[in-house]
Amino acid sequence: MMVRKSVFSVIALVFFMLGCSSDNNTNDEGANGGKDSFDRKALLTNIADNIAIPAYQKFSEDITALKASTSNFVTTANASNLVALRQSWITAYTSWQSVGMFQIGKAEELSLRNFMNVYPVTVSDIESNVTSGSYDLTSVTKQDEQGFGALDYLLNGLSDTDAGIVEFYTTNPNASGYKKYISDLVNRMDDLTKQVLADWKNGYRDTFVNNNGSSATSSLDKIVNDFIFHYEKHFRAAKIGIPAGVFSGTPLDTKVEAFYKKDVSKALFNTSLTALQDFFNGKHFASTTTGESLKTYLDFLNTIKNGENLSLLINNQFEASKKKAASLDNDLSNQVRSNNTLMLETYEELQKNVVLLKVDMLQAISVSVDYVDADGD
Amino acid sequence: MKITSLLKIACISGVFAFISCSSDDDAAPADQIKEPTNYTFERDGKSSVSFGGQTTRIEMATILAGKLKDNTQTEAVLDAMFDHKKGANDFGDNADLNASTKSVRSKTAASKDYFSINVTDAADIKKDFDGWIKSQVDDVFPNWTKEASAGVAGFRQEAEGGSKRYITAKGLELNQVFAKSLIGGLMADQALNNYLGKAVLEEADNVKNNDNGTVVEGKSYTTMEHKWDEAYGYLFGAAPDKANPLANIGTGSNQKGDDSFLSKYLDRVNDDTDFTGIASDIFNAFKLGRAAIVAKKYDVRDAQAAIIREKVSQVIAVRAVYYLQQGKKALEAPVVDHAAAFHDLSEGYGFIYSLQFTRKPDSKTPYLTRSEVQGLINQLMSGTNGLWDVTPKTLQTISEAIAKKFSFTVAQAGS
Numbered sequence: 001m002m003v004r005k006s007v008f009s010v011i012a013l014v015f016f017m018l019g020c021s022s023d024n025n026t027n028d029e030g031a032n033g034g035k036d037s038f039d040r041k042a043l044l045t046n047i048a049d050n051i052a053i054p055a056y057q058k059f060s061e062d063i064t065a066l067k068a069s070t071s072n073f074v075t076t077a078n079a080s081n082l083v084a085l086r087q088s089w090i091t092a093y094t095s096w097q098s099v100g101m102f103q104i105g106k107a108e109e110l111s112l113r114n115f116m117n118v119y120p121v122t123v124s125d126i127e128s129n130v131t132s133g134s135y136d137l138t139s140v141t142k143q144d145e146q147g148f149g150a151l152d153y154l155l156n157g158l159s160d161t162d163a164g165i166v167e168f169y170t171t172n173p174n175a176s177g178y179k180k181y182i183s184d185l186v187n188r189m190d191d192l193t194k195q196v197l198a199d200w201k202n203g204y205r206d207t208f209v210n211n212n213g214s215s216a217t218s219s220l221d222k223i224v225n226d227f228i229f230h231y232e233k234h235f236r237a238a239k240i241g242i243p244a245g246v247f248s249g250t251p252l253d254t255k256v257e258a259f260y261k262k263d264v265s266k267a268l269f270n271t272s273l274t275a276l277q278d279f280f281n282g283k284h285f286a287s288t289t290t291g292e293s294l295k296t297y298l299d300f301l302n303t304i305k306n307g308e309n310l311s312l313l314i315n316n317q318f319e320a321s322k323k324k325a326a327s328l329d330n331d332l333s334n335q336v337r338s339n340n341t342l343m344l345e346t347y348e349e350l351q352k353n354v355v356l357l358k359v360d361m362l363q364a365i366s367v368s369v370d371y372v373d374a375d376g377d
Numbered sequence: 378m379k380i381t382s383l384l385k386i387a388c389i390s391g392v393f394a395f396i397s398c399s400s401d402d403d404a405a406p407a408d409q410i411k412e413p414t415n416y417t418f419e420r421d422g423k424s425s426v427s428f429g430g431q432t433t434r435i436e437m438a439t440i441l442a443g444k445l446k447d448n449t450q451t452e453a454v455l456d457a458m459f460d461h462k463k464g465a466n467d468f469g470d471n472a473d474l475n476a477s478t479k480s481v482r483s484k485t486a487a488s489k490d491y492f493s494i495n496v497t498d499a500a501d502i503k504k505d506f507d508g509w510i511k512s513q514v515d516d517v518f519p520n521w522t523k524e525a526s527a528g529v530a531g532f533r534q535e536a537e538g539g540s541k542r543y544i545t546a547k548g549l550e551l552n553q554v555f556a557k558s559l560i561g562g563l564m565a566d567q568a569l570n571n572y573l574g575k576a577v578l579e580e581a582d583n584v585k586n587n588d589n590g591t592v593v594e595g596k597s598y599t600t601m602e603h604k605w606d607e608a609y610g611y612l613f614g615a616a617p618d619k620a621n622p623l624a625n626i627g628t629g630s631n632q633k634g635d636d637s638f639l640s641k642y643l644d645r646v647n648d649d650t651d652f653t654g655i656a657s658d659i660f661n662a663f664k665l666g667r668a669a670i671v672a673k674k675y676d677v678r679d680a681q682a683a684i685i686r687e688k689v690s691q692v693i694a695v696r697a698v699y700y701l702q703q704g705k706k707a708l709e710a711p712v713v714d715h716a717a718a719f720h721d722l723s724e725g726y727g728f729i730y731s732l733q734f735t736r737k738p739d740s741k742t743p744y745l746t747r748s749e750v751q752g753l754i755n756q757l758m759s760g761t762n763g764l765w766d767v768t769p770k771t772l773q774t775i776s777e778a779i780a781k782k783f784s785f786t787v788a789q790a791g792s
Contacts, residue, residue, distance in 0.1 A: 111536070111712040118538045140714045141524070144538025372630075372792075 035366045038300045039292065040220050041212040046282050046291035047223060048205050054285035055098040055275075056197045062092040063186075063193045070186045074179045077169035079162045086155050090264055093148050097271040101230035101279065104222055105208065106199035111140070112192055113234065119149035120255050123157070126150055130177040137188050146185050148258075154182050157260030216370060224294065225370045228358050231276055236350040239269045243336050244343035251343075253336040265332040270325065277318040280357075294361065303364040305356075310364065314356045321349040410672040415620040416609065416664050418602070418671060420590075425598040426620070431567075431610025433479045435636050437461060438559055439615075440468055441481065442637065445513055445552035446543065448521040452514040459510065482506070485562045488570035489577050490741055491734070498747055502562060505730075506555065513551040517543050527765035533716040542716040547763025550723035556637060557696075557727020561734035564611040564639045565689055569736040572608035573682040579675075588673055601670050605678075609663045612639045612689070626656045639692070645699075646692045651789040659688045683738035690735035690744055693728055694783045695790040698776045700725030702791030705772040719764050722757070722772075729753050732779065744782045753778060 069088035073081040096117060103113050115137075122144045129135040129145060137146050159165045168178050200208075211219040237247070238257070245251035256265045278285075282293025295311040303310040324346050329335040335343055362369065418425045441458045444450050458467045460482040461474070468474035486492050486502035516530050523531035525544050532541040544550050571577055578601050585591075587601040598606070613622035615636035625632045626644040634641035647656040666681030700721045707718035732745040745753075753775050760766020776787045 109711040111710075114537050114712075120538070122538060140536040140712055141534040141716065143536055144534075 035214050036301060038297050038365075040214070040218075041209060043282070043292040043294075043297060044209045044212055044219050044223075046284075046293065047279075048200070048208050050284040050287075050289075050291055051279060051282075052099070052102045053197075053200050053205065055095070056102070056193070056200060058285070059092065059095040059099045060193050060197045062088070062095045063190050066092045067186050067190050070183060073169070074183055077166055077175075077179070079166055082155070082162055082166055086261075089148070089151050089155055090261070093258065093264070093268060094271050096148065097268055098275040098285065100234060100272065101227050101276065102223075103226050103230070104219075105204045106196045110192055110195060112196055114140070114143045115192060116147040116189060117149065117234075117257075118143045118147060119152070119238075119257055120259060121145060121147075121149040121153055123153060126153060126181075130174060130181045133177055133180065137184065146188060148189075150185055151182070152258050152260045154178065154185075155260075156258075156262075214366060216368065220365075221367045221370070224362070224365070224367050227276070227279060227294075228354075228362075228369070229371055231357065232354055235269075235272050235276060236347065236354065239265070239272065239332070240343060240347045240350060243332060244340055244347055245336075246344070246347055251336045251340045253333045256332040256336070259333055262333065263330045266325070266328050266330045266335075269328075269332065270322075273318070273322060273325070277315070280314060280318070294365070297365055298361060301364050303360070305360055310356065310360055314353060314361065317349070317353040317356060321346065321353065324349045410665070410668045410674055410677060412665055412668045416613075416622070416660070416667065417620045418667060420592065420597045423597040425602055426606050427596070427598060427603055428606045428610025428614055428619075430479050431607055432614035432619075433474065433477050434481055434484065434563065435611075435615045435638060436471075437468065437474055437477075437479070437481050438556070438563065439637060440471075440474070442552060442556040442559075445510070445555060448518040448543075450514070450518075452511055455510045455514065456507070459506065481559070481563060484567055485559070486566060486734075488566045488574070488734075490570040490574040490736075491566060491743075492570075493576075502747075506558065506562065509551045509555045509558075512545060513555075516545050517551060527762040533719065535716040535720070536712075536714040539717070540720075542720050544716075544719055544723075545763070547758060548715070548719040548722070548765050549726065549758075549763060550720055553720065553723035554727045554730070557724050558730040560638050560642065560727070561693060561731020565693060565731060565736075566734040568608040568611040568639075569686045569689055570734065572604045572611075573685060575679070577604050578678070584675070587670060599670075602667065605663075605667050605670055608685070609667070612643065612659065612663075615640055623656055623660055628653050639689070642696050643689075643692055646695050649695070649699075649789075649792065651785065651792070652691075652695060655688050655692065659685055662688075686736040687738040690737070691783060691785070693731045693735055694744065694779055695785060697725055697728035697732060698779050698785075698787055698790035700728060701772045701776045701779075702787065705769045705776075708767075708772070709769050715765075722764050722767070726754065726757060729757070729775070729779070745779070 066085075066088040069081070069085040073085040099107075100113060100117065107113070125142075125145045129142075135142060135145070155165070158168045169175050169182075172178065208219050211217075215221065241247060243252055243256045257268050258264045280293060281295045282291045283289070284291065295315070298311040298314075299309065305313055324342075327342060328346060329338065332343070358369065416426065437458070441455065444455060444458060454467075457465060459480070461467050461477065461480040463478045464476060466475050482503060485506060486499045492499040520529075520531040521543065523529070525531035525533045525546075525548075527548075528546050530544060530546045532543050534541050542550050543552075580600075583599070583601045583604075587599045590599065592599055593603065596603070613619060613635070616622035616625065617635065618624055622635065622640070625635050626640065626647060628648060630648065632644055634644035643656050643659065646652045647654070662681040662684040666678045666685070669675070669677035669681065704718045704722035704725060707714055707721060729750060733743050733747040733750040735744045736742075737744055756771055756775055757767060758764070759771075773787070776791070780787045780790060
């Protein structure tokens with residue numbers, strides 16, 4: 001497992017010293033602690049106003065719709081309301097892919113991602129919660145019993161047929177327990193999301209934009225680390241690497257996202273991939289307009305690797321990943337079982353961008369990595 | 378200051394060794410220190426390196442540490458595994474271990490330098506280990522399926538649906554406490570305070586026999602050579618290639634060492650850029666010291682022993698501070714992951730405990746005495762509910778108390 005931690009490593013120190021002593025850089029003496037004169041504030045403004053806040057806004061609306069669908073289903077548990085609720089769940093789950101990387105500010109404080117999207121979930125614990133009716137969803141020990149993954153089980157995994165699933169909410173002896181649990185899960189998701197969006201809108205946006213320095217705690221250093229951490233752990237590893245058995249040596253087909261729904265795991269992966277690339281390019285949420293970004297930062301610094309613009313290499317690698325992933329089955333779990341080689345090859349394409357982003361890009365923009373691999377024991 | 382002078386001696390010795398090696402026209406072969414690339418030493422075409430007993434004990438300790446997490450085990454079975462007797466079927470279908478005359482407990486707190494006279498502490502330390510086994514069976518196993526909370530033993534799950542940690546009412550994960558304390562109590566104590574000590578290396582006729590090349594009957598090594606190898610075995614006895622044990626001890630996260638004891642944590646400390654090189658420093662000192670025994674250069678041998686003592690002690694101290702800092706960070710997080718924090722602090726507890734077996738290079742004493750170690754552990758566990766009550770401030774205080782006895786900072790060890 002990988003954990004985020006603050007480190008001021010020797011490497012960072014070395015880079016810092018290099019930065020101070022190298023006077024052949026024409027972009028020296030800028031606003032960023034003497035590192036370069038790129039306008040970090042413009043980049044942060046674009047991230048906040050045109051990417052993060054609109055993405056959270058959309059996500060919040062979709063969670064509100066999910067809440068309404070849940071309420072309808074709990075009031076009238078039938079197959080058509082189940083189908084509608086499931087669709088709301090997919091819509092919100094898709095929107096989640098665009099905010100997952102923004103674990104900063106209130107989201108970081110609340111540990112939003114870990115309460116929203118841990119998978120696989122632990123079915124026995126979910127069932128025992130439903131049975132007992134007593135559980136504290138705010139406890140970190142319950143993160144694998146709530147969020148999108150738990151809803152996946154409750155909406156798709158209880159039975160093979162919709163009629164069979166509806167029975168859990170109608171004729172099952174503990175139908176009221178299932179109804180209460182699914183309502184509690186959605187209410188918590190709604191509550192957490194509203195807190196995060198409200199915080200961005202009521203002050204955090206300015207805090208984020210104005211913290212435009214270049215220390216380890218500056219907004220850019222933090223958000224770039226969040227971006228790469230998300231890419232490595234919650235995208236590359238969680239969605240592809242772990243199910244493909246990259247870390248275990250054995251393929252684990254039950255560890256895919258939305259395991260019980262089966263046919264949306266690839267779509268969620270693709271949405272996430274696009275969101276990550278759009279973030280890199282500063283593309284406004286749900287728009288074709290672009291603004292200041294990591295790409296424009298690299299271009300400003302004229303960062304070249306092997307004779308090519310680094311930003312181009314990174315975008316090319318995003319495209320290569322998309323191309324490889326295009327052949328994947330809509331159900332990644334099925335892909336693992338039928339032809340895991342394609343999963344492994346997709347992982348390899350994704351891994352190539354880890355090097356470009358985490359090593360080359362961070363070196364160019366003078367940001368040091370603030371997380372390390374954990375013990376694993 | 379004394380450390381520096383010892384290092385100087387080591388350096389000067391190294392220079393002499395280098396000179397003598399390069400001028401082989403005039404020096405007699407017996408005066409040379411021939412240092413091989415790997416830990417490979419031979420006599421009459423046969424390997425003279427032997428430390429099977431250490432490999433065996435590392436295996437036994439590994440199995441025991443694993444069984445401490447199996448709630449179907451009884452205290453009697455675990456005790457027998459700890460204090461193995463030849464022929465007892467303590468290790469399942471592992472016939473070699475069952476037939477072995479070796480045991481972990483008999484060599485715990487059993488070094489000549491520290492415990493041959495101080496049998497009171499030796500007995501108390503063994504009691505500590507026995508007590509952890511007993512408490513695991515009596516207090517934790519019966520609560521295996523209950524969720525732990527302050528003052529209540531049971532399991533506690535880490536964030537993100539992570540590992541379940543099984544803890545006492547005070548938050549201690551005893552299997553971690555036991556395993557990490559063994560790093561000091563067995564491995565470091567035996568290596569640093571027994572086999573690398575003059576009392577063992579030069580016991581009885583060891584010097585005379587080594588000078589004359591008199592081997593142990595039926596073996597291809599002298600006793601002194603063998604004793605040195607046994608120290609080496611407590612660090613590298615689990616390596617697949619025992620002559621080249623650094624293959625799995627690197628500078629990145631790809632390598633993990635070869636056991637869950639000194640090898641693993643030597644790797645971990647070597648991964649920290651503040652301490653990179655410590656693994657090869659230790660390996661090279663073992664190699665040169667062994668070559669010095671072959672060359673009968675006992676001053677060079679002792680200088681290498683001093684290096685090993687200093688650096689192995691440092692590995693233990695760095696990990697103690699590292700886990701305290703990890704635990705502190707976890708407790709300071711806005712959403713506290715108690716299972717992860719207590720897991721780190723339980724490992725930290727074991728490494729703190731192990732500090733009493735460290736060895737200053739220039740004296741017969743540890744960097745922290747047993748009573749100092751007990752003082753730190755009392756601070757850690759002082760709250761009514763132990764780790765549930767410990768504050769980040771206390772963890773910082775303990776970290777600093779340890780670091781100031783060594784030549785590193787809390788920040789260096791904590792990353």
